[in-house]
Every structure is written in C-alpha cells, then in structure tokens.
Amino acid sequence: MNRMINNAPVHSKFRMWQRCLMLSLLLAMVFAVPTTAQDVTPVTPATPVTADAINAVAKQMYCPVCEDIPLDVCPTDACIQWRQEIGVQLSQGKTPDEIKASFVARYGDRVVGTPEDPTLRALSLVTPWIVAVIAIIIAGWIFFRWRRNRLVAPKFVASDGSTPTSEDDYRARLEQDLLSRR
Secondary structure, eight states: HHHHHHHHHHHHHHHHHHHHHHHHHHHHHHHHHHHHHHHOOOOSSSSSOOHHHHHHHHHTTTSSSSOOOBTOOOHHHHHHHHHHHHHHHHHHHHOEEEEEEEEHHHHOGGGGOOSSSHHHHHHHHHHHHHHHHHHHHHHHHHHHHHHHHSOOOOOOTTTTTTOOOSSSHHHHHHHHHHHHOO
8 A cells, every 4th residue: 555655646746747748749839830831932923024114113103211212223122122022013913003002002102202192192293383483472572672662762861960962972971970080
C-alpha cells in the first residue's frame, strides 16, 4: 500500500507535464497557421504593361510624400510602390480613370491635385481667377484715386498765414529759414 501511495504522486506529476506539453504544442500550431497565410505570392501581370503606359497614368497623379511632384518623376519608395500598383491594375485591364478613382477613394483628392467632385473642381479652378480680378479692380481703384489726388496742386501755407505765389518764393523762404537756423 505504501508503494501505491508513492506511485500516485509520480504518476500525477507526469500527467501534469504531459498536459502542459500538449497544450504548448496545440498553442504553437494555432499560432503557426496564420503565419503561413502571410506569405504573399507576387502578382504576375496578365498582359505586359509598358513603362510609358504606367507613366502616362502616373503623370496625372501626385506623390503622397512630397508636395507638387508628379508621381511619374518622384524617386521615393512610396511612389515606386504606387507605380508598381498602377502597372498591376493596368495589366488587370483597368482604365486610367478607374485607377485614379481607386487611389482617390483610398488616399483622397490630394492624389490627383484637383478634386474629382465637379462642384469642388469648379471652385478650385475658378476661385483664383475671381480673386485675381478683384485684386486688379482694387489696385486700379487705388491707383486712380492716388493719381487724382496728385493732380490737385498742393497749396503751401507759410507759418505767418500768407501763401507764396510761386515755387521760387517757397525756395527763397526755405533757404532763409535754413540760414537763420545756423
């Protein structure tokens, strides 16, 4: 009986280690399955696409990192990836408008430079012209007002209240005042 009591604890310890090992293996297999799903197979284009076709679409779009640099000439990694994506989409048979629309849907109107919404596009194209016309009108009004005020001859009033009759009189009084201050 003594022997059975001694064997029971050894057997339960072994069983506990066996269960821990099985649970660890099960967890390892559960977490190993999603990692195999992460393997990305390269997409091979169905039809070959030339660099000129890619650049024709990329020329109409702008770099997401740099400002005001067209996508076709930007050397950043993001632009290189975007050009590759454009090539894949062209090989799948998408039109340039569909490609631009997909980029606008994901990244916003900044990608194409002008808004795709007709109302916003009209506002963004017309507003600078309206502002320029208003600025020209205001500048012309200020210029003509300034010009009109200059045409009116200024009257010089002497300190004693008399008005000099000519420019020579004014110059003579100025010289006299300068000499008296010395």
